[in-house]
Amino acid sequence: MSSSFKSSRADMAASGCVDMDPDVARRLFEEGATLVLLDVPRGTELGIDCKSWQVGPRFKGVKMIPPGLHFLHFCSTNSPSCGGETGPKSGLFLTLKPRQILLARWDPKEEDLDFSASENEEHLERIRGALRELDPHLGPYPYEVMRKWVALTDHIGQEMAENLQPLSGRVRAFSDVIPELQLTHTKDRAEQPRNDTACQSMREGLDRLPKMKQREGTELRFSVLPERTYPPGASPAEITRCSMDLSYALETVLEQNYPEQPLNLLGELQFAFVCFLLGNAYEGFEHWKSLLAVLCRSEEAMRKRKELYLGLITVLYHQLGEVPPDFFVDIVSQNNFLTSTLQDFFQFASGPGMDSTLRKKAEKFKAHLTKKFRWDFEADLDDCAPVVVELPEGVAMD
CATH class of the missing domain: 1.25.40.550 (Aar2, C-terminal domain-like)
Incomplete structure (x- = not known):
């Protein structure tokens, strides 16, 4: 359903904030939280609150996020050679503090973001020290949707x-x-009643399913x-x-x-x-x-x-x-x-x-x-x- 909020394809790594009041931009830059999201595959649909993008090759996170409640959502996309199909969406609610840094890495096996690295304070401090180098790869929070997001939450x-x-x-x-019935052994499955005759109706077929x-x-x-x-x-x-x-x-x-x-x-x-x-x-x-x-x-x-x-x-x-x-x-x-x-x-x-x-x-x-x-x-x-x-x-x- 979020397609109505989806922007056109973008790298989402520009360091500027289009049409944002300079005072607001400065305040968000100083007080805003930062999501550092590493190794997110190119083409992944990723969004925060009421806007989403397709991730580009330079993307490493989102900066200038207003403190408070947010909804981070994402879904993986196959490579063009595999049809470029988008997978099912996942999301999570986050409550961010001023100047907080939250770190996650993409887990290709689970097709999910792994936030366990955020539990390592030493690792977070290294990220904080490298923010200046990361800045060109961090997309600004879509400030234009902030009023809409607050009204919805x-x-x-x-x-x-x-x-x-x-x-x-x-x-x-x-x-x-x-x-509902976990049958882990061949013997357990073999003991279950079977009916090898053809189904006479859709209802009968559904009833036979686990x-x-x-x-x-x-x-x-x-x-x-x-x-x-x-x-x-x-x-x-x-x-x-x-x-x-x-x-x-x-x-x-x-x-x-x-x-x-x-x-x-x-x-x-x-x-x-x-x-x-x-x-x-x-x-x-x-x-x-x-x-x-x-x-x-x-x-x-x-x-x-x-x-x-x-x-x-x-x-x-x-x-x-x-x-x-x-x-x-x-x-x-x-x-x-x-x-x-x-x-x-x-x-x-x-x-x-x-x-x-x-x-x-x-x-x-x-x-x-x-x-x-x-x-x-x-x-x-x-x-x-x-x-x-x-x-x-x-x-x-x-």
């Missing part, structure tokens, strides 16, 4: 990123899966959303009410994961979105979709948690403003997920007892989305795709 702190990131330290586009599971330590560690949206011992009437208003499910998630800081749930929503948008991890999209559905369909919680929902609108405004043009056509608009979810949200936001500030902000957001994507949230979305409507000029999101 302003609720994510270092601790949250560490807690949600896989234990393996990598966000991967494709899940690392292994068979059952797979995600390798432990490689999964994103999101909050677990409750399968049951109503409290234990609920009456039929309560079950119906809690199925239409998911506030009980939302409060359960907040109590279990963010009891003291409920706004941190927005950070998890942002984390899931970045993992999908920039890391191509579909697991991130699935959680973003599920978490958004719970938030948007919790009417009672909207009345109680004004700040959470004011923040949600801002988060969604920035997220939906940065996705590629075909994002909704290919994925989000399947089964009208986003339009139907937001339709419920806007209906609740305009209901009785809602805070007037929240109601007005929701109305502006609704008008903004209607104009930007030409969705009609007043239509019945059960049997049709998003309806295109014509709006007069001048309707915009403040």
Whole structure:
């Protein structure tokens, strides 16, 4: 999904910063962190935050990186003689300090960056002493995407990123899966039941395949959303009410994961979105979709948690403003997920007892989305795709 942010092919080793304010450039040069990335093969697609490049022969890292949270992502590319195909993407969240130097070498066997050299202080000091020689080979941080990146991640702190990131330290586009039943010996495999007859259906063929599971330590560690949206011992009437208003499910998630800081749930929503948008991890999209559905369909919680929902609108405004043009056509608009979810949200936001500030902000957001994507949230979305409507000029999101 990061292709929309990808720049044209570049060496990414120029020492200048195009169109950057001189004072900002000087401050970043003095206070910015440096990623020294050695032996990265030419042609590798590598990016930081919302921009990526194809690495040139002189590339040895990125300099002038603003302190704070960043997402480094990369994928290897075969040589032109092998077709020049790009492999699956990997990424990791980094929290960098002022003037910090982080060192990694490319591991050709794993097709990954090995940061173990950063644990050697003596080695880092040698790198620090050689920065002047390295400088022409370090590409400047793409400062033009900094505002965009901050808007997409302003609720994510270092601790949250560490807690949600896989234990393996990598966000991967494709899940690392292994068979549920480990058969390491020929004798074990021979004892498994066999069926040598031809499959009569696709379902039968799938049933014969080994059952797979995600390798432990490689999964994103999101909050677990409750399968049951109503409290234990609920009456039929309560079950119906809690199925239409998911506030009980939302409060359960907040109590279990963010009891003291409920706004941190927005950070998890942002984390899931970045993992999908920039890391191509579909697991991130699935959680973003599920978490958004719970938030948007919790009417009672909207009345109680004004700040959470004011923040949600801002988060969604920035997220939906940065996705590629075909994002909704290919994925989000399947089964009208986003339009139907937001339709419920806007209906609740305009209901009785809602805070007037929240109601007005929701109305502006609704008008903004209607104009930007030409969705009609007043239509019945059960049997049709998003309806295109014509709006007069001048309707915009403040």
